[in-house]
Amino acid sequence: MADNRKYNRRVYFAYTVLLLLALMLSAPWWLLEMLRHGKYRAGLRERLGVVPDRLRRQAADETIWIHAVSVGEVLAVSRMVEELKARLPGWQVAVSTTTDTGQKLAREKFGERSVFYIPLDLTWAVTAYLRSLKPRVLVLAESEFWPNLLHEAHAMGVLVAVVNARVSDRSLPRYVRFRGLLRRVMQNVDVFLAQSEEDLRRLVEIGAPEERVQVGGNLKFEVKPPCKTPFVEAFSAALLRDGIRPVVVAGSTLEGEEAMLLACFQRVAEQYPAAVMVLAPRHPERFAAVASLLEASGLPGQWRSHWDGQAAIGGQVFLLDTIGELAGLYQFADVAFVGGSLVPRGGHNVLEAAQYGKAILVGRHTENFRDIISIFQRAQALRVVTPESLTATVLELLGDDAERRRLGERARDVMRTQQGATERTVEALVALLPAEIAAERRA
Numbered sequence: 001m002a003d004n005r006k007y008n009r010r011v012y013f014a015y016t017v018l019l020l021l022a023l024m025l026s027a028p029w030w031l032l033e034m035l036r037h038g039k040y041r042a043g044l045r046e047r048l049g050v051v052p053d054r055l056r057r058q059a060a061d062e063t064i065w066i067h068a069v070s071v072g073e074v075l076a077v078s079r080m081v082e083e084l085k086a087r088l089p090g091w092q093v094a095v096s097t098t099t100d101t102g103q104k105l106a107r108e109k110f111g112e113r114s115v116f117y118i119p120l121d122l123t124w125a126v127t128a129y130l131r132s133l134k135p136r137v138l139v140l141a142e143s144e145f146w147p148n149l150l151h152e153a154h155a156m157g158v159l160v161a162v163v164n165a166r167v168s169d170r171s172l173p174r175y176v177r178f179r180g181l182l183r184r185v186m187q188n189v190d191v192f193l194a195q196s197e198e199d200l201r202r203l204v205e206i207g208a209p210e211e212r213v214q215v216g217g218n219l220k221f222e223v224k225p226p227c228k229t230p231f232v233e234a235f236s237a238a239l240l241r242d243g244i245r246p247v248v249v250a251g252s253t254l255e256g257e258e259a260m261l262l263a264c265f266q267r268v269a270e271q272y273p274a275a276v277m278v279l280a281p282r283h284p285e286r287f288a289a290v291a292s293l294l295e296a297s298g299l300p301g302q303w304r305s306h307w308d309g310q311a312a313i314g315g316q317v318f319l320l321d322t323i324g325e326l327a328g329l330y331q332f333a334d335v336a337f338v339g340g341s342l343v344p345r346g347g348h349n350v351l352e353a354a355q356y357g358k359a360i361l362v363g364r365h366t367e368n369f370r371d372i373i374s375i376f377q378r379a380q381a382l383r384v385v386t387p388e389s390l391t392a393t394v395l396e397l398l399g400d401d402a403e404r405r406r407l408g409e410r411a412r413d414v415m416r417t418q419q420g421a422t423e424r425t426v427e428a429l430v431a432l433l434p435a436e437i438a439a440e441r442r443a
Helices: 002-037 053-057 071-087 100-110 123-133 147-155 172-177 179-186 197-205 230-241 258-271 284-297 326-332 367-378 390-398 401-417 421-432 435-442
Strands: 063-067 092-097 115-117 137-141 159-165 191-194 213-215 247-253 276-281 301-303 316-319 335-338 359-362
Touching: 002 147, 002 179, 053 123, 063 071, 063 123, 071 092, 071 100, 071 137, 071 159, 071 421, 092 100, 100 115, 123 147, 137 421, 147 159, 147 179, 159 421, 172 179, 172 197, 191 197, 191 421, 197 213, 197 367, 230 326, 247 258, 247 326, 258 276, 258 284, 258 390, 276 284, 276 326, 284 301, 284 316, 335 390, 359 390, 359 401, 367 401, 390 401
Parallel strands: 063 092, 063 137, 092 115, 137 159, 159 191, 191 213, 247 276, 247 335, 276 316, 301 316, 335 359
Antiparallel strands: none
């Protein structure tokens, strides 16, 4: 046992040294990103292990720390956070994120006082937060297997859960390569709640103890529709006022896709002069580049950040150069294209469009959402397009109201049949607590 502890210390020490070395070698790139795009500058002190005063001031006797990397994970855990607060009154639920966009959304949803940037996975940084928050439970969303964070949490007696757990096609070979280290890291997790049976199998394959893994379902199927905002109401009013139809929403697009979508909309506008395309690039740092593409296309365009709610938008491309507003615009779509899928980047979440019962298009590259896309394909609830078939498919659906409605209805049916993940996840988390608390909360 003593030899095993010494070996563990050497492994984690070596990991920390390698991580520090990697950070030092990559420091010029990080600095360049900060200067060029302002990325990673926000929350830098928090990332380095400085616990913000707002967290210290409201430290509760009982705390759950939930980590959600970015926007998608924040949305996925939103209902879970609500249910935990209802089941555990008086407990603090603190939420960390990695990205700036995730941080912004988390603060809007959960309040600024309990939201922070996750520290780098350096021993002194993670222990600073563990000692300050004193969480009873640490909950990580999807596939955040940070060795030092998990090791230190376990050493301090914190219960650890990985919820909505998944292993993507892209990540699996890398995880298998480091299975020896991962197996040691995953011993620190008390329960894994996999999205699907396939994810359960993959988690066990890369080192998760089989007896600690169960299928919880996919939390993303239970995302609530966003609240109406003044912008959404103004957009809805503009569509009615100016008789704008059809509406094509192209969401979460990546480099290489916008040019194809703009070419598609040129054909759409020829047949439907009052049409509008909402074009929403995935990454804020690309807004200007996409605007340049739009200008070069010759199509009229309107930036969301410059729109006053009164200017006409019919026959134009509406460039959504803001964060957090795309989900609310899917409700107006006649056809919704979900990006990251015409180029080999693994695709993005189709559920924001599906919850409104919209006709959904994706490209062939949807590996990041393998299980979700498979469910929709089996139900014939979306169409898969190629760069060559994109325009023809959009025009076909715009000209066939009945088929659009059928696609949308099947998508909404899929959403209904996949409910229950939040309830199962909350039950599993409450069951982790000491028996007297779990029994009291089930009563």
